[in-house]
Amino acid sequence: MQALIDAIRSQGRGIGSEIVKVDSFLNHRLDTGLLFEMGQAFAQRYAGDKPDLVLTVEASGIALALATAHALGDIPVVFAKKAPAANQSGDMAEEKIYSFTHGHECHIRVDLRYIPAGAKVLIVDDFLANGEALRGLIAILKRAQAQLIGVGIAIEKGFQPGGQKIRAMGIPLLSLAVIEEIRDGHIRFQDTVQQ
Ligand code: G4P
Numbered sequence: 001m002q003a004l005i006d007a008i009r010s011q012g013r014g015i016g017s018e019i020v021k022v023d024s025f026l027n028h029r030l031d032t033g034l035l036f037e038m039g040q041a042f043a044q045r046y047a048g049d050k051p052d053l054v055l056t057v058e059a060s061g062i063a064l065a066l067a068t069a070h071a072l073g074d075i076p077v078v079f080a081k082k083a084p085a086a087n088q089s090g091d092m093a094e095e096k097i098y099s100f101t102h103g104h105e106c107h108i109r110v111d112l113r114y115i116p117a118g119a120k121v122l123i124v125d126d127f128l129a130n131g132e133a134l135r136g137l138i139a140i141l142k143r144a145q146a147q148l149i150g151v152g153i154a155i156e157k158g159f160q161p162g163g164q165k166i167r168a169m170g171i172p173l174l175s176l177a178v179i180e181e182i183r184d185g186h187i188r189f190q191d192t193v194q195q
Pocket of ligand 1 (some may be wrong): 057099101102
């Protein structure tokens with residue numbers, strides 16, 4: 001999506017060869033116009049599958065999921081929680097995921113009351129790197145006996161294996177920007193986005 005690529009080009013900062021900082025519009029300060037545009041792009045791609053809800057992980061995925069769910073006709077958003085709750089109730093599905101970016105593992109949890117069996121689910125997230133968050137969310141959907149209709153990602157890092165893993169599983173994946181390489185602070189994008 002050109003507006004996202006332009007925002008990464010003008011405001012993003014490449015760090016080392018693996019990380020792109022996009023705090024000014026996606027991870028700390030939110031560019032609401034751009035977020036709603038991204039939500040519309042996901043909705044356009046997946047509306048035909050008639051998703052019942054959008055699933056994401058806190059924190060940065062929530063705004064993008066909200067924009068997408070709004071564009072899909074105000075369907076609900078469910079976000080996996082990371083912080084352990086002392087007074088958790090309901091039937092919680094929990095998965096351990098390892099963040100290579102942050103170098104630690106964490107648990108993500110979803111109350112299964114909010115993902116009914118048979119529900120058609122669209123997963124949305126801000127970054128796709130190694131695919132650990134997606135692996136965890138997909139496992140939770142399996143446990144819920146829900147149906148994954150596809151995945152929408154704002155920024156895929158094409159030099160990390162997450163995107164390949166998801167495509168190899170035959171899961172529809174729409175990445176709005178795919179970064180091919182980060183070198184000397186310069187960010188290079190993949191020409192054509194594979195879907
Ligand atoms: P994976 O799920 O694809 O395996 O990715 P990984 O574990 O490596 O990513 C963990 C966290 O780091 C995620 O955020 C992800 O959005 C973020 N991340 C990954 N690569 C980049 C990057 O190049 N730039 C930025 N800015 N973030 C990246 P999180 O820990 O869930 O944090 P939050 O921001 O959603 O709270």
